[in-house]
Amino acid sequence: MLERMERGEVTFVIFDGYQSLDLSGPFEVFRHAEYECVVVAAKTGPVRSSKGLSINPDRSVTTTDPRGIDTLVVAGGEGVSTARSDRALVDWVATAGASARRVASVCSGTILLAEAGLLDGRRATTHWKWRDRLAKEYPAVVVDCDPIFIHDGPVWTSAGVTAGMDLALALVEDDLGPQTALDVARELVMFLRRPGSQSQFSVPLWSRQPATDALRCVVDAIHTNPGGRHDISTLASLAGLSSRHLQRRFTHEIGLPPAAYIERVRIEAAQRALAERDDPMETIARHYGFGTAETLRRTFHRLVGIAPSEYRSRFRTAHA
Numbered sequence: 001m002l003e004r005m006e007r008g009e010v011t012f013v014i015f016d017g018y019q020s021l022d023l024s025g026p027f028e029v030f031r032h033a034e035y036e037c038v039v040v041a042a043k044t045g046p047v048r049s050s051k052g053l054s055i056n057p058d059r060s061v062t063t064t065d066p067r068g069i070d071t072l073v074v075a076g077g078e079g080v081s082t083a084r085s086d087r088a089l090v091d092w093v094a095t096a097g098a099s100a101r102r103v104a105s106v107c108s109g110t111i112l113l114a115e116a117g118l119l120d121g122r123r124a125t126t127h128w129k130w131r132d133r134l135a136k137e138y139p140a141v142v143v144d145c146d147p148i149f150i151h152d153g154p155v156w157t158s159a160g161v162t163a164g165m166d167l168a169l170a171l172v173e174d175d176l177g178p179q180t181a182l183d184v185a186r187e188l189v190m191f192l193r194r195p196g197s198q199s200q201f202s203v204p205l206w207s208r209q210p211a212t213d214a215l216r217c218v219v220d221a222i223h224t225n226p227g228g229r230h231d232i233s234t235l236a237s238l239a240g241l242s243s244r245h246l247q248r249r250f251t252h253e254i255g256l257p258p259a260a261y262i263e264r265v266r267i268e269a270a271q272r273a274l275a276e277r278d279d280p281m282e283t284i285a286r287h288y289g290f291g292t293a294e295t296l297r298r299t300f301h302r303l304v305g306i307a308p309s310e311y312r313s314r315f316r317t318a319h320a
Contacts, residue, residue, distance in 0.1 A: 007175060009036045009072030011251075013112070014057065015086070017079015018044070020049040020159050022106040026073055027167035032184045033176065035071075040064050042089040050078040060288065061089055066096035071171065075164075076107030076127065094118065095135040097155075104156040104171065106164035113157070114138040122152040122165060127160030148302075165190060207264075208255045214239040215253050218246070222262055226269040227289035230262050267303050270296060274312040281308060 010022055012031045023039065030037050037279060041047045041057035048054045074093060083089055094116035095105050097103040105113045110126035111134060120140040130144040144150060149158035149167040158167035169190065173181035184190075210216040218235050221228070236246040250258045265287045273284045287298035300308045 007035045010071045010073060011069045012039045013074045014039060014041050014047055015079050015083035016048055017050045017077050017110035019077035019107055019161060020051060022075035024162050025162060025165040026106060026168035029165055029172060029184060032187050033172045033180060042086055045310060061092040064290050067099045068099040069096050072096050072100045072103045074105045074112050076109035078107045080111045084112055090116050102154045103147045106158050107160045110134060110157050114141050121156055123150050124157040125150045125159050152190045162239060179200045194278060211253050214241060215250060222265050227287050232258060267300060274308055
């Protein structure tokens, strides 16, 4: 483990309408790793979160020198739309970010970094609800809202809310190594490597949840073993329904046909394998029900938009 003085100080930026978990989640991760943390706000006095939680920041931007900051973390929240119009705050973030060792944002905090010009020409992610706005209003930013977090040079950006903890854990690992990050993850009962960490579009976001026990049993079976035998007759038998009835019920409750759902689950499983393991493409294809590497490649390209090999090179996890 590195000495305490080598950790540097983490400076969090918040504003009225910030998302409380964007601050408290990463703050807890860094404090458990024994970093010094300070909270800076646009003003002195209580700062109210988007859900009503108020805190008193340690400092304000009007009294804090923006130069010499080690790690700058900008929270997001519904108030970012107003915050980005605060020129004193934006200018402070721009100056601090330009000289900091590294800069990070959580959720829609990406908007504030973009407004400060710190994301021009860089890949960045944000909460999926802010994707279109970020891409439209800041065309110099290369927006990619699939990953949980993105590391591009000295700038790290993360997806929505709890993804900030994944990001903070990755920053701890970057500084202090995997063992310290693992110790923090155990203490906080977190995944060191969240399942599906390469994608914020997990199943609950692209499908409805089953409303009945019969369909819940089918969905659980598919997720438990994505590469298993999931033809309609096998699934219908599991649900105690006829094949035709299952097809109709599944499409109604989940929002897409069983075959399309299975395909999507298998692709997500393949994404995790590509990001986290060194298995050959043929092995991944067989294990997750695609049969051949060519079938995996075609399906992957159709649903994800890039080749599996390119996905692996882009999203290979820092922990792998």
